[in-house]
Amino acid sequence: MAKRALITGITGQDGMYLAEFLLDKGYLVFGLIRGQNNPKRLIVEQEIPKVELIEGDLADISSLVEALVYSEPDEVYNLGAMSFVALSFKQPELTGNITGLGAMRMLEAIRIADKAKKIKYYQASSSEMFGKVRETPQTELTPFHPRSPYGVAKVYAHYITLNYRESYDMFACSGILFNHESPRRGYEFVTRKATRFAARVKLGLQKELAFGNFDSKRDWGYSGDYVRAMWLMLQQDKPDDYVIATGETHSIKDLFDLAFAEVGIKDWKPYIKQDERFMRPAEVDVLTGDYSKAKKVLGWEPKVSFPELIKMMVKNDLEIEAKKKD
Ligand code: NAP
Numbered sequence: 642m643a644k645r646a647l648i649t650g651i652t653g654q655d656g657m658y659l660a661e662f663l664l665d666k667g668y669l670v671f672g673l674i675r676g677q678n679n680p681k682r683l684i685v686e687q688e689i690p691k692v693e694l695i696e697g698d699l700a701d702i703s704s705l706v707e708a709l710v711y712s713e714p715d716e717v718y719n720l721g722a723m724s725f726v727a728l729s730f731k732q733p734e735l736t737g738n739i740t741g742l743g744a745m746r747m748l749e750a751i752r753i754a755d756k757a758k759k760i761k762y763y764q765a766s767s768s769e770m771f772g773k774v775r776e777t778p779q780t781e782l783t784p785f786h787p788r789s790p791y792g793v794a795k796v797y798a799h800y801i802t803l804n805y806r807e808s809y810d811m812f813a814c815s816g817i818l819f820n821h822e823s824p825r826r827g828y829e830f831v832t833r834k835a836t837r838f839a840a841r842v843k844l845g846l847q848k849e850l851a852f853g854n855f856d857s858k859r860d861w862g863y864s865g866d867y868v869r870a871m872w873l874m875l876q877q878d879k880p881d882d883y884v885i886a887t888g889e890t891h892s893i894k895d896l897f898d899l900a901f902a903e904v905g906i907k908d909w910k911p912y913i914k915q916d917e918r919f920m921r922p923a924e925v926d927v928l929t930g931d932y933s934k935a936k937k938v939l940g941w942e943p944k945v946s947f948p949e950l951i952k953m954m955v956k957n958d959l960e961i962e963a964k965k966k967d
Contacts, residue, residue: 647712649673649699649747650720651692652681654825655765659718659868660685660692666872671712673697673705673721699743705750709760716875718763719747722795725829726769729791730922736790737797744798748805748813758810761875764802766815767795768860768886768928778931781817781882788923799882806880814874816867819886819930822950823864824957831893832861833958835900836951840958842912843904844966849912853919855893858927862887863945863953873939886930887943899948903955 646663650656651672660670670691674682675698685692695711697704699721709717722740723729729736744764751760771779772788787793799815806813826833834850841847862885870885901909935941945953 643667643669644716645669645671645712645714646716646718647671647673647695647708647714648718648720650722650765651694652679652685653720653724654823654827654864655821655868655871656720657685657689657825658823658864659720659871660689662865662868662872664689664691669693671695671708671714673708675699675721699739699746702746702750705747706754709750709754714760716761716763717747717751718765718871719744720765722765723791725827726789726791727829727919727921729789729794733790737794740791741794741797745801748801748811751811752805752809760812761880762802762805762811762813763871763875764798764813764815766799766802766817766882767792768817768819768930769925770796770799770817771928772925774927777927778886778888778929779884780931781884781934788925789921792925803882812875812880814880815882816871816874817882817884817930818867818870819860819862819884819928821862821864821867822954824954825864826954832896832951832954835893835896836954837958837962838912839897839900839904839906839909839955840962842901842906842909843959844962846962846966849914851914851916851919853916854921854924856926857924858890858892860886860888860890860928860930861896861947861950862943863950866943866945870935870939870941873941877938881938883935883939884930884932885935885941886932887947888930888932889947890927890929891947895947896951899951900955903952904959
């Protein structure tokens with residue numbers, strides 16, 4: 642019998658890579674999709690037609706129970722979230738409701754609907770929980786100090802997952818994932834901003850980018866590698882939490898250097914306009930993950946390097962933007 646998986650956040654970057662990964666493994670894949678007329682429905686239907694979409698919302702527990710009853714999953718991957726840190730400062734209540742309480746609703750829906758206790762649950766925790774870091778590199782035992790409503794909501798989701806594991810003996814895991822990117826990354830995120838901008842400058846479509854803080858440093862990996870880690874966590878004998886990272890840190894300047902080098906432009910600074918509006922009320926300066934537990938227990942390691950990742954993203958954006966030029 643084929644295994645069955647339910648993914649929330651199916652229209653997102655990770656949801657799509659995870660769906661492809663699980664379909665390759667022979668799973669039946671169901672994806673929770675929100676909204677009356679979600680514009681990303683078409684993208685999922687066209688790119689991954691084998692996924693069965695179920696309407697539901699992390700703000701609505703009865704829709705989650707319905708989705709579980711309908712899909713009868715062996716594994717639930719809760720990837721749905723208000724995931725953009727900057728927006729979380731503008732919409733803190735909604736972020737708390739979806740990113741934080743949404744996880745509790747899904748866990749509660751599983752507790753109610755899964756009498757046989759067969760469902761394994763994956764929670765998309767985040768390195769943003771470390772925020773103002775207490776130690777470097779960050780491990781599963783590093784204390785949290787989130788610096789945004791998004792980070793705070795993720796801490797709640799992380800601990801409620803642990804609480805359901807301990808209280809109800811649920812197979813519930815959290816993956817503390819450091820930043821990961823891909824050609825499917827949303828345009829609002831810094832990596833995609835940089836790769837798209839480089840492509841557009843090269844093609845003569847844009848001359849200036851308003852941008853905030855260049856000083857942050859991140860541990861950036863490839864989404865396609867990271868969804869493999871999510872799956873591995875649910876294949877273990879015992880539920881546990883794992884840091885998933887590359888262990889390497891790069892600055893936003895490195896990111897722009899690589900993206901522009903890919904299109905043959907050396908000095909990108911003349912194209913940037915510093916804009917205070919893009920600064921956050923509180924910043925996370927540096928993140929570096931220690932993934933040695935995942936390596937030891939899951940046998941997981943990242944495969945795609947940072948330069949390879951940026952190259953892949955720029956190539957994709959050149960193709961997309963070139964079509965706009967025609
Ligand atoms: P993403 O591309 O922003 O996708 C977020 C997904 O959440 C979208 O499919 C979105 O659906 C869905 N969503 C938003 N509000 C919802 C609601 N009320 N009910 C149900 N679904 C809702 O994020 P991602 O990069 O794939 O990340 C996946 C997960 O990992 C997120 O939880 C994110 O916070 C977490 N994470 C990401 C990273 C990273 O670097 N990418 C690192 C650590 C953790 P719509 O299309 O309807 O908006």
